[in-house]
Amino acid sequence: MNILEVSALNIFYSKSRIPVVEEVSFFLPAGKTLALVGESGCGKSLTGLAIMRLLPTGLEITGGQIHFENKNLLELSPEEMRRVRGGKIAMIFQDPMVSLNPVFTVGTQIAEVLELHRGLGRQKALAEAERLLAEVGLPAPKARLKAYPHELSGGMRQRVMIAMALAGNPKVLIADEPTTALDVTIQAQILALLASLKEKHNLSVLLISHDLGVVATLADLVAVMYAGRLVEKAPCEELFSKPLHPYTRALLEVLPRPEKKSLKPLPGQVPPPGARPAGCKFSDRCPSAQKKCFEKEPPWQEVFPRHWVRCFYVSDA
């Protein structure tokens, strides 16, 4: 069963009508982790924000549907959406210093979610907040309720963010680069925490990341984005062992590894919206592009069971 279904999502710049995200479709199966992978500017974060209906001003959803619990989120009233957001669908961001309010204590901020989404009174909410902080592994949770975000380290702040996300008893957790701002030893702790919470609460997770190591650690399914489109989607093991799209293959080849002698970098860079090539959006950097690729956009098709690719010349690698 899929808990979240995004179909043919389009996001445009409101003024210039330049497309930023186009025809993005994916399903998030219940209890699974789907990773959206790509480099900056590919539209992965915007896709996450669109699900929460939190797109920044100047961008708008111009088409598509986002189904959650038999409802199209895009058709909910602002009031109904507020109840979903932070409740059944929660989100954590890259930089917990920016996402936490610096003038309120950690306890107040978590209690607010509990009062809003679970109708608890202040005292009960604070007790529950303490339990949540303990659950996410924050040392001395009772004392931390009175701490302000600046008094905590980056890792602790991210734990607070996760506690706050759990406060609404979510079914879906959208984690946008949850460990990118953290040191690698702290990242390992947060990844282990996310993995255990997902099991314990039967969460379905949409993980947004540029880091293939993080993706390989947490994901059941991986969707690769490039220039506002999905270019490949497959079960995690299959995507890493049998990447079919030239961009996915390039992403794996450019990773510096101790055993590699040299890298085979792609030329150029990700084109910004408005400067994307006609035809296949990867055609200008693709090592195996043919004439057809510059003229027509390849369709999004299931070439093997559960393995989707947007490429005319899928080679069986």
Added chain:
Amino acid sequence: MSVMLEFRKVSKVYYLRRGFLAPKKPFYALRNIDLAVHENEVLGILGESGCGKSTLARLALGLETPEEGEVLLEGINFSALSEKERRKLRRKIQIVFQDPYASLNPRKKIYDLLAEPLIIHQLVPKKDLRARVGAMLTKVGLREEDMERYPHQFSGGQRQRIAIARALILSPRVLVLDEPTSALDVSVQAQILELLREFKEKSKLTYVFISHDLPLVLFLSNRVAVMYLGRVVEISPAESFMARPHHPYTKMLLESVPEPDPYKRKLPKVKGEPPDPTLEFSGCPFFPRCEKALSSCEKEVPGLREISKGHLVACHSL
């Protein structure tokens, strides 16, 4: 193999005020660093935020003076020199910073950015400047005509190429690379890494490559120094680094790096966070997080000991 750059018992202290009226507290960014960088090698400096790796870079360039010990470039002590002599010596060591959006003056054309070091050091007659700048730009994969443009007209990767060109135009002996690809996407990072690798193959440049990214450091380096809280805890040849890391912190780092391979999935148990570096403690900096800690670790700082050829570890439990 001669020593290009050497740190001898170097300590660097900053004084921090925690709060408006609070007294200033000493904060040791570096403690008792002994490190030699050999000619023609790539020495990787690996560590997490706050370990002192960028302070090390600043000292290497003579931008800061150590409180204790000395920094020697080709045997010459930076702090013993006058400002004028120091500037002259600095030609031999150049740096590329992490953020190419911050390190290039947005109001100067690329020509001015690249010609300025040549003019300051009076290395090239004025009439040859343009040709020299043009040649340098093509070497880093840009075009000669790019010298008439401004930094904002370039992408992040191209800006980092400009920063590399500016560093290399003085023909330095040592190039310090402080997280040179951290601000870049992986596909662009690979381009910059390949550029650096090719330069290294062609010339006798010495690199000091500073990064928090373990696979990246191992990819480019011949030797790796691991830092923790202002100290070097392990120095190892890059080839044997993966096979036998010995310091418990190095092991923790290796376990923590997520493998881009779902078949090697791991969720290691990693303990604790680095302590507040302004706190005074007498023992090993890693003691509170260490699985192997002995009672002596709390009292006494372990020094670097050679455990096999070229492999030094600072740990009591070995």
